[in-house]
Amino acid sequence: MENVKTYTPKERNLYLTGMFGQNMIYNIVATGLYYYFQNVICLNAIALGWIFAIARVWDAINDPMMGSIVDKTHSKWGKCRPYLLFAPPVICIITIVAFFNGNYAAAKNADNKVAMVFIVAWAAVSYILWGMSYTAGDVPLWGIISRMSESEHDRANLIALARIVASIGAAAVTVGIIPISQAINDKLGENSNAQKGFIIVAIGATLIASALFELAGVGTRERVPISAETKTMGQSFALMWKCVPFRRILISGILRSPMQLMMIVVITLFTYYYCDGDMQTAFTNPKKLVIVIIIGGGYFVGQFVAMAVSPMLMKRFNVKTLYNLTGLSAIPNALVFVIYKIAPTSLAEIKWVVLDGILLLLSGWGFGTINVCQSIMISDCIDYEEYHNNYRPDGIFFSGQSFITKFSAGIATIISAYVYNSVGYTDVNIDNMNLALQNGASFASDYMDYSRAMWFIFTIPPAIGFAISVIPTLKYEITSKEHEKMLSALIERHGNMQEENGDNAE
Numbered sequence: 106m107e108n109v110k111t112y113t114p115k116e117r118n119l120y121l122t123g124m125f126g127q128n129m130i131y132n133i134v135a136t137g138l139y140y141y142f143q144n145v146i147c148l149n150a151i152a153l154g155w156i157f158a159i160a161r162v163w164d165a166i167n168d169p170m171m172g173s174i175v176d177k178t179h180s181k182w183g184k185c186r187p188y189l190l191f192a193p194p195v196i197c198i199i200t201i202v203a204f205f206n207g208n209y210a211a212a213k214n215a216d217n218k219v220a221m222v223f224i225v226a227w228a229a230v231s232y233i234l235w236g237m238s239y240t241a242g243d244v245p246l247w248g249i250i251s252r253m254s255e256s257e258h259d260r261a262n263l264i265a266l267a268r269i270v271a272s273i274g275a276a277a278v279t280v281g282i283i284p285i286s287q288a289i290n291d292k293l294g295e296n297s298n299a300q301k302g303f304i305i306v307a308i309g310a311t312l313i314a315s316a317l318f319e320l321a322g323v324g325t326r327e328r329v330p331i332s333a334e335t336k337t338m339g340q341s342f343a344l345m346w347k348c349v350p351f352r353r354i355l356i357s358g359i360l361r362s363p364m365q366l367m368m369i370v371v372i373t374l375f376t377y378y379y380c381d382g383d384m385q386t387a388f389t390n391p392k393k394l395v396i397v398i399i400i401g402g403g404y405f406v407g408q409f410v411a412m413a414v415s416p417m418l419m420k421r422f423n424v425k426t427l428y429n430l431t432g433l434s435a436i437p438n439a440l441v442f443v444i445y446k447i448a449p450t451s452l453a454e455i456k457w458v459v460l461d462g463i464l465l466l467l468s469g470w471g472f473g474t475i476n477v478c479q480s481i482m483i484s485d486c487i488d489y490e491e492y493h494n495n496y497r498p499d500g501i502f503f504s505g506q507s508f509i510t511k512f513s514a515g516i517a518t519i520i521s522a523y524v525y526n527s528v529g530y531t532d533v534n535i536d537n538m539n540l541a542l543q544n545g546a547s548f549a550s551d552y553m554d555y556s557r558a559m560w561f562i563f564t565i566p567p568a569i570g571f572a573i574s575v576i577p578t579l580k581y582e583i584t585s586k587e588h589e590k591m592l593s594a595l596i597e598r599h600g601n602m603q604e605e606n607g608d609n610a611e
Contacts, residue, residue: 123321154522407469434471
């Protein structure tokens with residue numbers, strides 16, 4: 106198509122660098138802080154579950170509010186860039202503050218109820234504030250993609266690259282934060298719960314990640330004209346539901362909530378089942394390193410390959426078709442639990458490791474495809490709304506992506522909290538288990554109730570989420586041909602707007 110405005114290679118690279126940093130921060134909290142609260146300072150399981158659930162549900166509501174604010178923004182930088190410039194420093198400070206807490210298990214052993222209340226309150230307030238500040242950067246970070254380019258192909262490629270880079274940033278934190286924290290803690294001569302090590306790693310990683318995140322605002326430019334019309338917050342909320350194809354995506358995302366459990370439990374499961382509480386051994390013991398590479402690598406390779414090939418597959422298949430095929434990933438996910446039931450204490454044997462690695466590769470493929478397809482479908486819905494109603498809801502619709510992630514995580518943390526509590530995996534029991542593992546106990550053999558709960562959380566609810574999430578999108582309205590027609594009309598409309606009013610972009 107002629108006169109199609111799009112981003113430069115330099116902009117793309119700086120945007121992706123910012124995305125890498127932003128996802129480092131997200132996983133410093135989503136995996137690192139969660140593990141820190143649960144297994145280092147040993148918060149009560151139910152308290153932890155409700156802290157994360159309430160915060161995430163509030164975040165889910167807060168996201169559309171932020172989306173509405175973005176859509177009302179008319180600045181010399183555009184709609185999204187102002188927030189990308191100013192949000193990272195605030196997120197950095199609050200992320201670090203969240204780790205400066207006391208030890209709940211120690212306070213409970215000392216029967217210090219005041220300290221226990223203070224520790225829980227600090228965790229709750231800091232986490233809620235973190236979520237609100239993160240939203241101020243997350244919504245515009247994804248929303249700006251639909252404003253950087255009018256090309257469907259370029260948007261799809263950038264979304265796929267963004268998802269890959271985001272997963273690499275997440276993997277870097279997930280793999281590194283615990284062993285590095287434990288190694289630093291050993292150098293300091295502290296006990297094995299790694300509290301001081303965690304704080305040091307959190308500070309260093311967050312400062313680096315925030316500096317990278319800042320580049321997304323510094324290096325990008327908005328090209329799509331800003332709609333003259335604005336909507337109230339109430340109208341913006343209503344718009345999310347009135348747009349039928351977007352509504353299907355929202356419902357699908359909520360039904361997919363149990364899939365978030367995989368991210369919540371994976372770091373704990375690997376640390377305890379395969380490494381008996383000392384993740385450093387995964388990098389010093391050759392056998393354990395092979396296990397981590399095959400199982401963890403299988404899942405991430407599945408994601409990366411799916412995200413890389415999705416744009417190419419979309420040239421032959423509708424995005425709706427690819428999205429709905431991810432429901433089949435329920436099968437390999439459920440089979441992982443079947444294998445656990447067959448060999449509950451022997452999954453470190455190479456035959457089971459290889460089989461689990463293959464199954465998790467297939468599961469990861471589904472997860473990676475969902476990530477790319479969902480973002481592209483949301484971008485298409487923005488075009489759909491502008492085409493039919495002459496209003497471009499970049500902020501409010503991409504806030505729906507954050508809404509899905511955070512609301513789903515809230516539901517997932519409640520599920521995990523009650524499952525853990527039902528088997529006694531909470532506060533001082535975890536502290537006592539850590540001590541027993543130091544003295545030679547085996548997690549797989551001596552703590553089978555805990556092990557079974559973790560493998561269940563990791564497999565069965567996510568399998569159900571995979572299966573039922575595609576039900577709403579079976580009738581998703583936007584086909585590739587229809588979107589191409591809409592996009593051609595919008596490009597012509599944008600050109601006419603800019604001739605009449607001048608370019609709104611910087």
